[in-house]
Amino acid sequence: MTFPVVGMVGGGQLARMTHEAGIPLGIRFKLLSDTPQDSAAQVVGEVVVGDYRDLETLRAFARGCDVITFDHEHVPTEHLRALEADGIPVRPGPDALVHAQDKGVMRAKLDAIGVPCPRHRIVADPEDVAAFAAEGEGFPVVLKTVRGGYDGKGVWVVGSVKEAAEPFKAGVAVLAEEKVDFVRELAANVVRSPHGQAVAYPVVESQQVNGVCDTVIAPAPGLEEALALRAEEMALNIAKELGVVGHLAVELFQTRDGRILVNELAMRPHNSGHWSMDGAITSQFANHVRAVLDLPLGDPRPRAKWTVMVNVLGGDYPDMYSAYLHCMARDPQLKIHMYGKDVKPGRKVGHVNTYGDDLDDVLERARHAAGYLRGTITE
Amino acid sequence: MTFPVVGMVGGGQLARMTHEAGIPLGIRFKLLSDTPQDSAAQVVGEVVVGDYRDLETLRAFARGCDVITFDHEHVPTEHLRALEADGIPVRPGPDALVHAQDKGVMRAKLDAIGVPCPRHRIVADPEDVAAFAAEGEGFPVVLKTVRGGYDGKGVWVVGSVKEAAEPFKAGVAVLAEEKVDFVRELAANVVRSPHGQAVAYPVVESQQVNGVCDTVIAPAPGLEEALALRAEEMALNIAKELGVVGHLAVELFQTRDGRILVNELAMRPHNSGHWSMDGAITSQFANHVRAVLDLPLGDPRPRAKWTVMVNVLGGDYPDMYSAYLHCMARDPQLKIHMYGKDVKPGRKVGHVNTYGDDLDDVLERARHAAGYLRGTITE
Numbered sequence: 154m155t156f157p158v159v160g161m162v163g164g165g166q167l168a169r170m171t172h173e174a175g176i177p178l179g180i181r182f183k184l185l186s187d188t189p190q191d192s193a194a195q196v197v198g199e200v201v202v203g204d205y206r207d208l209e210t211l212r213a214f215a216r217g218c219d220v221i222t223f224d225h226e227h228v229p230t231e232h233l234r235a236l237e238a239d240g241i242p243v244r245p246g247p248d249a250l251v252h253a254q255d256k257g258v259m260r261a262k263l264d265a266i267g268v269p270c271p272r273h274r275i276v277a278d279p280e281d282v283a284a285f286a287a288e289g290e291g292f293p294v295v296l297k298t299v300r301g302g303y304d305g306k307g308v309w310v311v312g313s314v315k316e317a318a319e320p321f322k323a324g325v326a327v328l329a330e331e332k333v334d335f336v337r338e339l340a341a342n343v344v345r346s347p348h349g350q351a352v353a354y355p356v357v358e359s360q361q362v363n364g365v366c367d368t369v370i371a372p373a374p375g376l377e378e379a380l381a382l383r384a385e386e387m388a389l390n391i392a393k394e395l396g397v398v399g400h401l402a403v404e405l406f407q408t409r410d411g412r413i414l415v416n417e418l419a420m421r422p423h424n425s426g427h428w429s430m431d432g433a434i435t436s437q438f439a440n441h442v443r444a445v446l447d448l449p450l451g452d453p454r455p456r457a458k459w460t461v462m463v464n465v466l467g468g469d470y471p472d473m474y475s476a477y478l479h480c481m482a483r484d485p486q487l488k489i490h491m492y493g494k495d496v497k498p499g500r501k502v503g504h505v506n507t508y509g510d511d512l513d514d515v516l517e518r519a520r521h522a523a524g525y526l527r528g529t530i531t532e
Numbered sequence: 533m534t535f536p537v538v539g540m541v542g543g544g545q546l547a548r549m550t551h552e553a554g555i556p557l558g559i560r561f562k563l564l565s566d567t568p569q570d571s572a573a574q575v576v577g578e579v580v581v582g583d584y585r586d587l588e589t590l591r592a593f594a595r596g597c598d599v600i601t602f603d604h605e606h607v608p609t610e611h612l613r614a615l616e617a618d619g620i621p622v623r624p625g626p627d628a629l630v631h632a633q634d635k636g637v638m639r640a641k642l643d644a645i646g647v648p649c650p651r652h653r654i655v656a657d658p659e660d661v662a663a664f665a666a667e668g669e670g671f672p673v674v675l676k677t678v679r680g681g682y683d684g685k686g687v688w689v690v691g692s693v694k695e696a697a698e699p700f701k702a703g704v705a706v707l708a709e710e711k712v713d714f715v716r717e718l719a720a721n722v723v724r725s726p727h728g729q730a731v732a733y734p735v736v737e738s739q740q741v742n743g744v745c746d747t748v749i750a751p752a753p754g755l756e757e758a759l760a761l762r763a764e765e766m767a768l769n770i771a772k773e774l775g776v777v778g779h780l781a782v783e784l785f786q787t788r789d790g791r792i793l794v795n796e797l798a799m800r801p802h803n804s805g806h807w808s809m810d811g812a813i814t815s816q817f818a819n820h821v822r823a824v825l826d827l828p829l830g831d832p833r834p835r836a837k838w839t840v841m842v843n844v845l846g847g848d849y850p851d852m853y854s855a856y857l858h859c860m861a862r863d864p865q866l867k868i869h870m871y872g873k874d875v876k877p878g879r880k881v882g883h884v885n886t887y888g889d890d891l892d893d894v895l896e897r898a899r900h901a902a903g904y905l906r907g908t909i910t911e
Contacts, residue, residue: 155851156870173555176548176575177809179856179870179882196555198575430556434865449861456835472534477558482828486813491535491558503558 157446158183160215160241162205163224164191166492166501167422167438170430171224172197174438180446185214192492193224208232215241222399222445223421226253244347244398244445245420252395253420256328257299263415266394268387270415271406272331275299279317285329293332298325308364333414335406339373340425341388344400344440344450351392352440352453353385354433359404359425365499368520369462371428371455374512376407384413391418400441402426424464424501429453431488431506432460457508463519465503467496468528473503480505480522487522536825537562539594539620541584542603543570545871545880546801546817549809550603551576553817559825564593571871572603587611594620601778601824602800605632623726623777623824624799631774632799635707636678642794645773647766649794650785651710654678658696664708672711677704687743712793714785718752719804720767723779723819723829730771731819731832732764733812738783738804744878747899748841750807750834753891755786763792770797779820781805803843803880808832810867810885811839836887842898844882846875847907852882859884859901866901 156179161168164186172182172193185201186194194200203210205228212235215221220242233247245253252259263270272289276282276296286292298307298320310332311317320327338361342354355372373381388403395401395418402423404416426437435443435451443450470476473496480487484507491503503526507519524530535558540547543565551561551572564580565573573579582589584607591614594600599621612626624632631638642649651668655661655675665671677686677699689711690696699706717740721733737752738745752760767782774780774797781802783795805816814822814830822829849855852875859866863886870882882905886898903909 155853156872157853169555172575173552176552177867177869179868179872181574181872194577195560196551196577198573198577198579200577443860448857450864451860451866452864474534474536478827481822481830485829485831487830488556489558490556493535493558493560 156180157219158217159442159445160185160218160221161193161197161224162211162214162221162228164188164193164200165224166192166494168193168224169196169492170427170490171222171422171438171441174436175442178439178442178448180442183214183218185211192494195493206232208235211236212239215239220244220445222441223250226250226420230254242347242445246396246398249396249398250420253418255299256297256417257326259418260328262395263391266390268391268415269412270330271295271333273328276327276329278321279314282311282317282329283314289331295330295332296320297328297330298323299328300325306364333406333416334409335414336409337373337407338416339376339384339405339407339413340369340423341384341403341405342400342423342426342429342437343385343388343392343403344437344444344453345389345392345397346444346450347398347447349393350450351389352435352450353389354426354429354437354453355455356381356384356405357425357428365464365466365501366424367464368516369425369428370512370516371432371460371462380407380411380413387413387415391415399444400426400437424504427490427504428460428462428506430490432457432508458510459512459515460506460508461512461515461519462504462506463523464501465491465505465523465526467494467498467500467502469498470528471496473526476526476528480525483525484518484522487518489522489526535559536598537596538821538824539564539597539600540572540576540603541590541593541600541607543567543572543579544603545571545873547572547603548575548871549806549869550601550801550817550820553815554821557818557821557827559821562593562597564590571873574872585611587614590615591618594618599623599824601820602629605629605799609633621726621824625775625777628775628777629799632797634678635676635796636705638797639707641774642770645769647770647794648791649709650674650712652707655706655708657700658693661690661696661708662693668710674709674711675699676707676709677702678707679704685743712785712795713788714793715788716752716786717795718755718763718784718786718792719748719802720763720782720784721779721802721805721808721816722764722767722771722782723816723823723832724768724771724776725823725829726777726826728772729829730768731814731829732768733805733808733816733832734834735760735763735784736804736807744843744845744880745803746843747895748804748807749891749895750811750839750841759786759790759792766792766794770794778823779805779816803841803883806869806883807839807841807885809869811836811887837889838891838894839885839887840891840894840898841883841885842902843880844870844884844902844905846873846877846879846881848877849907850875852905855905855907859904862904863897863901866897868901868905 734751
């Protein structure tokens with residue numbers, strides 16, 4: 154059969170789960186991975202071990218692929234343009250992806266298309282941070298390097314001009330943002346195909362611990378329908394205006410005064426969409442594959458009243474297998490997703506999904522399982 | 533992490549889908565495949581190409597595996613015993629598997645444990661077939677070679693002594709069975725773990741066309757609860773008495789006079805359980821992996837009121853990709869499962885699942901998609 158080959162750059166868990174979703178679609182996967190031990194490299198048939206920062210490695214990898222997509226946003230923009238010049242479809246393309254790579258470019262574009270964001274501007278040095286603070290409500294101020302941050306890295310909350318020195322040491326442009334008085338964080342996940350078909354997943358609540366996603370509840374409990382609709386429309390509009398192909402996650406702040414502000418963008422399957430693997434008719438991973446191949450998209454609607462995802466972080470116990478067995482015995486409905494990664498404290502090594510009609514029960518089951526796997530709950 | 537390695541013998545679609553189910557479980561897969569192009573070999577990371585009939589190939593393959601399981605039932609029993617003697621757990625083990633390999637052994641065992649079967653006995657030659665017919669209702673009689681048959685191969689329905697010559701030509705023992713006056717075929721799927729935990733999927737209706745499974749409806753429509761329960765208990769009892777570890781499919785005849793008779797056994801994930809991938813809380817493939825690793829089993833209950841599976845057979849069109857695209861566009865809720873196999877007329881190359889509250893709608897959607905992919909429906 155002449156089914157296409159998807160080239161996936163990056164061997165993390167997102168690539169692993171995208172491959173899993175591609176198997177029933179009959180799609181062949183080719184993986185460019187840093188090492189043969191990477192999460193996805195363990196489970197994909199055709200693996201090239203190489204450095205995605207090297208253009209010739211990327212070019213050689215891309216031969217025989219019908220489309221290139223990504224597990225992360227770190228491939229240099231100029232390499233993506235070179236692949237496109239070679240005639241390889243790159244999805245999302247470099248003109249879209251730059252908005253997820255560079256927070257300065259992202260903020261400028263969102264301003265231009267009228268999407269509400271926290272007050273922000275690029276700052277030159279600690280004194281400029283003080284000036285930025287003075288232009289608004291004062292300190293604290295959030296500082297972010299425009300490139301290279303993830304999971305709380307590259308982000309500082311500073312309370313004074315003295316504390317504002319650190320972010321400037323990396324030699325990368327620094328973006329200052331107001332510290333938003335939010336009641337909670339939400340995420341709007343959408344998928345868009347090259348010919349413009351798009352689907353929106355229900356808006357979810359995302360709970361962070363130490364800057365890392367911990368719990369996602371789908372749909373966001375108690376979210377007003379009008380606000381949910383506005384968030385979905387905002388995400389669909391961003392996907393369209395930025396020319397996104399594939400999955401787009403829009404991380405949002407819901408403010409105390411009822412506004413929705415864009416926090417971050419991610420152009421790939423996203424932690425806030427992992428619930429969809431067991432909770433939606435079509436998972437974010439399946440729809441990402443369908444989108445990058447310009448196949449018709451699948452139904453994103455939920456299959457359960459409530460679905461909860463809790464991340465499993467590495468704890469002090471390198472071997473999770475006996476805890477994993479215990480969790481399966483305790484809850485035969487539990488959906489465990491392990492990434493095949495070595496356990497290191499704080500590292501995302503898996504997630505659990507639960508679903509059902511009673512949110513308290515669904516939350517308790519997911520939190521218990523994730524805590525037990527991590528080792529913070531022992532009974 | 534010290535997660536185990538499952539060694540899968542055979543590279544067909546059952547191995548492919550078992551690997552898919554093993555990915556979220558964090559289980560590593562090692563595959564022994566006839567060719568690098570086999571359905572599962574396309575998607576598994578660690579593939580050994582070799583002949584499962586060769587003991588040394590099997591032994592070399594088994595090194596580094598924590599357990600061996602199967603995509604098919606063709607591995608010689610003596611090789612399985614040799615692997616066990618080497619200390620490798622083989623699941624299902626040879627003492628159980630022989631009942632799925634040899635229909636004579638299977639019938640004798642089912643008789644011994646009191647499971648109702650069609651009237652049957654081993655026959656020596658065509659004259660003996662005539663005698664068997666005369667002992668009951670006369671011709672037609674069903675003849676089966678005791679080993680080597682599948683999907684209608686190795687099975688003959690003969691109307692006279694003259695027609696009874698063919699089955700004896702292979703030099704394999706031949707089993708004669710009454711031609712059961714059944715109203716429909718059912719299948720009871722159960723999964724059993726080494727320490728004896730077992731789960732039963734709802735009994736399904738299985739519709740055959742030309743001896744090949746075409747449509748499965750879960751649960752079997754209009755099946756009396758008492759009869760469904762009896763079928764589940766029968767399958768659980770067979771699994772226990774035969775010492776099955778892993779998935780057991782019990783194919784059943786529902787007779788006009790309200791009895792349930794065992795037609796065939798399969799000790800591996802089975803076509804009559806493919807609906808569970810999208811229709812059950814835990815799929816047959818995930819539970820097979822859990823069982824062979826002696827992990828607690830997952831909940832087998834349905835997630836939808838009705839789930840329908842229809843096989844996609846190869847038709848006259850070698851390229852299904854445009855039909856596949858059409859089906860996705862027509863029905864965004866459709867679950868397509870392609871096996872990556874070359875299209876040959878009549879070959880199982882995939883299946884589709886649909887689910888919902890309205891059986892007529894669910895059936896129509898699945899049949900339309902499968903027919904469109906095959907090329908028998910063009911609008």
